[in-house]
Amino acid sequence: MELGNMPQVKDWTADVGFFDLRTFILSNVSVAEAFSVATLLCPRFIEYRDCVFLEFAFEENSVNSWFNELKGDRAKVEAVVNHVHLWDFFAPASEADNEALQDFAARMAETWRHSARKQFPQRKFVVEANDGLNDYGPTVVIYSA
Template sequence: MFLKFLFEEQAVDNWFGELKGDPHAVESVVNHVHLWDVIAPRSRAEYQVLSELAIRIGEMWSAALERAFPARRFLVTVTDEATDYGPTVSFRSV
């Protein structure tokens, strides 16, 4: 399952090749949003708010996926590591 606004068939096909056909790995790559790509923080306070927002978005995605697909299970991940590109939310089926 892929986020509609991020889905590009050619890119997904490329990821399937790169990730040896692993659908969970492809979902994780395609279904991730770096909040810095959507909202660029200009201060430490704004960065902190984005970190908190990422947690809330992850909670909303979990609830929405559970409601829309009650028979399926998903792993929603929220990261904000110094080595990553800012707060990031992703999901994949399990």
């Protein structure tokens, strides 16, 4: 997906007369919004009960419930807790947005893999991204191998 093909970017470019990434971000994105997306793209992970969880998705009581439900299968618990639907974070308004979110999911999987390896170099991870055609939109999941 090319950024310049997205409707919001096309509209903004038509108004301004040119496209420049720096100017587009400066005009459309707050620091809080940028930092929120950075946190989603390059998350911190925490270790709990010999598992690795996305810090922003971790809730101790919920994780403990999943351990009971999944009979202590650590990889399955990680996969449930660390399963992120991009539609829970972004509301696509067009087919181009849906396409962009699919690309975003693939990029997010790469950054999650890098972040997890950096924070836990002794562990091996499986990171998967899918287009969401058989799920609730594009999704990304990470769990220990």
